[in-house]
Amino acid sequence: MRATPSIDVVIPVYNAPALTRRCIDSVITFLGESIGNLYVQDDASGAETREMLDQLPYKRVHVFHAQTNRGFGASVNEAIERSDAFCVLVLNSDTTVNQNFLPLLCAALAADPQLAVVIPGGNDYARHDMDQYLRRPGGYIATYRLQGHAFLVRREVFQEAGGFDPAYGRGYYEDIDLGRRLDQRGFRLGVHPDACIQHKGGGSFGRGRSFRQLVRGNRNLYFSRYPDARRNILLLSDNFPLAHFPAPLIDALEEVFRKGGYVHWLSPEPARQLLCLQMRCYAMSIGTIMMLLVRSWREDKRITEVWMLPDVSRLVRAVIVSWARIQSVKVLSWESKTGNSPESV
Template identity: 30%
Template sequence: MQPLLSLIVLGFRNFDLTTRVCLESLVPWIDDPAIEVLVVDNGSPDDSGKKTADWCALHPPVKCLLSESNRGFAGGMNYGAAQADGEWLLLINSDTIFPDKAIDALQRVISELPPDVAMLGPVTNVAGNGQRLWKPGATHAEWLQIGRWLHGNPSHQLMPTYRCDFFCIAIRRDVWNELGGLDPAFGLGYYEDFDFSLRLAQAGYRQLITEDVFVLHLGSATFKTSNSAKALMKRNKGLLRIKHPEARFLHTRLGNLAVLQAYLELKEAGQWTPALEARRQLRIGALEGDAPRSFFKRWFWKRKTARFRNEKPSGAAQSAS
């Protein structure tokens, strides 16, 4: 039986703080015949490779892949995907945690997808696009509670996105193979996800956000804001511009606004529900929090978003917190 989903966890260093925590959150699904779990240690310079192998030995269904060198994000994911069998690949950065029912919710969403959708991004607490929800000051425990609520109260709606953030991403394997996976030219990381998003759209496939699947993102556990990281970001942004001169570098606020616009259209079509209202409440505050700093731009932004601030969809709202 071919699994529906191949979960590929990419780890690098600090196994106990990142990869172990991520893998432990996936334990409820490792015996599911529809799920395949693979973990890649990407040539860690510490003892993470050994710890990865030891953890897999205690969880035999999980396939352990140890790279002899750091292949970068693109190379590491390509390495794992080449040994996966699922109809869909779920690329997972190790600085993530999956709340209860997250993978169950993803399986349901995939089963309902239109045939032209080839990539799905879950929502989260930290992202640079419309996948990010908004609740300043929320603890990780509170975000996991929000995730559980979202999984138990699905909206059955998909939201637009210009590009997907690859902290966790579901991709149809046939499309992954068609596009040749991630481009290893991006080296250790940054912008390979943007590149893949643009190539996928150019090939005629759709990518969407599912707000019925939440994955906690702990933030960048591999990269730090160092001079070398900044140099890599600058280099890879330049590479992306060369490959895609038409690429638009949109602020997170515009990704959030695109989702709020989709909400408004659903409301006007009479498709509003309490589940959608709860999701709107996890976004509406970002209109203020993400507003531009300059006086003129901030004034223009408030005028542009006034109808979303004042919009009060019908239906009894339920809190996801």
């Protein structure tokens, strides 16, 4: 891939005229020298938003008004069809750009031919300590969950994968579903922590009853397609660095991530290095253990398996095994001496 590929921007819009105008202005201000066309797909917004879009003063901004509201995924698909650029930057209308992060994102794509999508960091990733995560070629951190509020994608890869699935209707989980399909095709996803974008969240659909209904229905659809994405592994160890993990354990962790699952790692001291953003690490305590074990308020948050490395304390082992037997949760023990497959406890 060329160091500076051609890039178009796509912004699907549904109402929220003030946020949308701020987003478009910020793109032109900070990314204008790095992009070609900006395609705004108006998803049957109200009169105020339509009028604002039609009065935009930018020559490279092309506005298309849909007759009916089709949702985020269909809007993005239609807009990307208009582009002939090598890459497309897809942005929610409630994002704000405050730096030209495109050179960083393009460098990551150039460094890794299998990287299909790279996401700028920002406030959506503020809960993560990004310094904990292993950097990949090009400086990105691996993720197995595509968050669609802002991402740079190889256009042909997006289209060959079928784009966003219209089955998700007006939105939510269509981006995560696309991430699963890209992974199945052998591509990778990444977040670049040195790039930054601000995301308000809920700027168009809001956070009311209709939002909750959309999320609930599409969550059920997603997990019906990818049941292994419900896996939540509780990994217990002593102060055992990632570099000392046996190869079969690393392979098993990667398999969990590639199918959409999560790993919650407990050790006496938080690990200094983690594999990807779906791996979390906590300091070992009975309170933290209990907090993770009672995550049953939503099925996809529940601990589904427990993996234990050698030298876990007898007290912790006894508590976990007793809880697991009551809950019919599988417990596996990984022995670092042999590096072989784990044994059931």
